[in-house]
Amino acid sequence: MKKGQAVLKIGTRASPLAMAQAHEARDRLMAAHGLDEQSFEIVPLTTTGDTIQDRPLSEAGGKGLFTRELEDALYDGRIDIAVHSSKDMPTELPPGLVLPVFLPREDVRDSFISLSAPSIMELPKGVKFGSSSLRRQALIRRMRPDIDVVMFRGNVQSRLRKLEEGVVSGTMLALAGLRRLKMEHVATDIMPVDSFPPAPGQGAISIEHREGDTQVARLLAPIHDEATGQALACERAFLGALDGSCRTPIAGHAVIEGDRLSFHGLIITPDGGTWHEIGAEGRAGDAAAIGAKAGADVREKAGAQFFEGWF
Numbered sequence: 001m002k003k004g005q006a007v008l009k010i011g012t013r014a015s016p017l018a019m020a021q022a023h024e025a026r027d028r029l030m031a032a033h034g035l036d037e038q039s040f041e042i043v044p045l046t047t048t049g050d051t052i053q054d055r056p057l058s059e060a061g062g063k064g065l066f067t068r069e070l071e072d073a074l075y076d077g078r079i080d081i082a083v084h085s086s087k088d089m090p091t092e093l094p095p096g097l098v099l100p101v102f103l104p105r106e107d108v109r110d111s112f113i114s115l116s117a118p119s120i121m122e123l124p125k126g127v128k129f130g131s132s133s134l135r136r137q138a139l140i141r142r143m144r145p146d147i148d149v150v151m152f153r154g155n156v157q158s159r160l161r162k163l164e165e166g167v168v169s170g171t172m173l174a175l176a177g178l179r180r181l182k183m184e185h186v187a188t189d190i191m192p193v194d195s196f197p198p199a200p201g202q203g204a205i206s207i208e209h210r211e212g213d214t215q216v217a218r219l220l221a222p223i224h225d226e227a228t229g230q231a232l233a234c235e236r237a238f239l240g241a242l243d244g245s246c247r248t249p250i251a252g253h254a255v256i257e258g259d260r261l262s263f264h265g266l267i268i269t270p271d272g273g274t275w276h277e278i279g280a281e282g283r284a285g286d287a288a289a290i291g292a293k294a295g296a297d298v299r300e301k302a303g304a305q306f307f308e309g310w311f
């Protein structure tokens with residue numbers, strides 16, 4: 001792509017966080033190739049996941065709700081690339097599409113947000129806590145079985161309003177999202193990864209495009225971050241081995257140091273009462289195999305009855 005020539009169409013959800021992620025991808029492409037804004041068009045699309053506000057996404061069909069519209073637009077050429085939160089990406093892609101590019105990962109941790117207590121442990125007994133993530137709900141219940149965990153959706157602004165109105169006493173958001181929105185200051189506390197492990201893919205932006213689109217692949221190559229790609233290969237393989245869906249509280253976090261990878265995974269019942277953890281280490285180049293084995297191992301450790309009733 002040369003200056004003033006073809007325009008790369010960047011598909012994204014229309015939410016403020018998704019738009020920030022699309023701009024980050026565009027800015028990295030501009031810097032890598034010495035291009036200006038005229039070479040790119042950001043195309044915001046509304047997805048099913050954005051329009052359903054009244055019920056848990058896990059009931060509405062789970063993963064894919066945020067990505068299907070973008071994938072249709074890739075198929076019919078309305079967009080050339082789709083920028084995603086990796087956390088929202090199903091482990092299996094539709095035919096003819098690839099997800100080969102990951103931008104350098106933001107902070108993977110969850111943040112606790114409250115106007116009434118400095119930490120989860122200091123929340124008064126029995127108060128309401130809002131989250132729509134089954135993983136966060138289960139991990140909160142593990143820490144505080146007395147707390148009333150309620151469904152809570154919507155963007156950052158609407159969640160903060162509900163906190164002010166006293167609808168809930170606390171909620172949780174990915175620190176990465178807050179940072180990208182320049183709203184880190186609303187975080188009350190930051191959860192440690194050991195006791196509150198993040199979702200597979202949390203904090204990483206990924207880019208999907210049509211298989212065999214070599215022009216786009218070449219354009220994207222310089223903005224891919226290899227360490228993030230390896231961590232994500234491990235985490236997504238872990239999720240895949242567990243048939244990961246939104247109905248399954250699963251956490252998985254891989255850390256890359258040089259050519260080494262270490263992984264921590266956890267599966268937990270929705271009530272937070274029972275969980276199984278797994279640790280794994282190996283070569284970063286074996287990321288996907290390490291994640292898949294960790295998934296198989298934790299599944300065996302847990303036993304079939306662990307999954308009954310909620311898979």
Ligand SMILES: NCc1[nH]cc(CCC(=O)O)c1CC(=O)O
Nearest residue numbers: 085087173174176177202203204
């Ligand atoms: N499912 C919504 C979603 N997808 C990605 C992020 C945060 C940003 C990230 O993890 O990269 C969020 C919101 C949240 O969990 O706070």
